[in-house]
Amino acid sequence: MTTICAAAAGFALVLTGCGSSDSDRDRNVSVVGTGEVRGAPDILNADLGAQVNAGDVSAAVDGVNAKAKAMADAMVNAGVQREDIQTSQLSVQPEYAPEGRNITGYRATNSVHVVVRDLSKASAVLDAAVKAGGNDTRISNVSFDLADNSTLLTDARARAFEDAKSRAQEYADLSGLKLGEVETITESSNGGNTPMYRESAPTSDFALEPGQQTVSFTVQVTWNLK
Structure with missing residues (x-):
């Protein structure tokens, strides 16, 4: 039987499975992955x-x-x-x-x-x-x-999942186990915006710089270890 107990503050991950059961379902790794994509505001x-x-x-x-x-x-x-x-x-x-x-x-x-x-x-x-x-x-x-950030969100979601999977694979390798099936997925996103100007008195001849819009995505995925 393999027993796994680990935690890493700052990486937002937890390994569970510190019990006496031999079931593969009792051994899993939960990892947070992040993805970020930049695009031009419209x-x-x-x-x-x-x-x-x-x-x-x-x-x-x-x-x-x-x-x-x-x-x-x-x-x-x-x-x-x-x-x-x-x-x-x-x-x-x-x-x-x-x-x-x-x-x-x-x-x-x-x-x-x-x-x-x-x-x-x-x-x-x-x-x-x-x-x-x-x-x-x-x-x-x-x-x-962004009037429509769905494409950027799709890209950021894919990057977040790949980031989570890469982290999970590293911990599976370190523990001498194999990455199994996905058990749970929890996601969150942030389309964000870019504040440019705040003023209470009038001015004229505005010089505006759109810059870049950042769309970020966070996903927490739990894999079974076997």
Whole structure:
């Protein structure tokens, strides 16, 4: 009978089978494999809008709605599809005097999430929005992403499994056993995104660098040892 007991911190693996049974099912190796693939992003996501301060609620709301509409129209004219612009936040907050008791006015915010599917137009789209919103423009987040990462995930999954199998084979060889059938597979993935720009005040002439998108995959596989 072969008895196997081993653990390696940092490698996320465990060998089990430290019992008295001679059954092959009692001897297994569980190993975590990782796979990573990089690809070029093909869409840009942005969260932006306008913020207007006024002495009363109606003026603040009317003002911010007008700015938000102008910004949305400008982005459409710059090449964004209208259906790729979605309202993400509407808010109206009172503003107080320094002593914190009397209301001196109201602050209204109207923000949208926009998806730019043609990266060659991304800089022009953001610049058009900023010019339309003027000093009331607010940009909270800009990031690049993949519209469809299924191909990269497939490649990363295959690399993760091969990594796990290679590790398991090494431990089988070290223990003088053979790698048998797969008993269990547990997987997780991370498509990730690439944050590029965060700013609360308006700027123009955006210089955007899409970089590379990393898709990673982790798989834990348990093999029977025989």
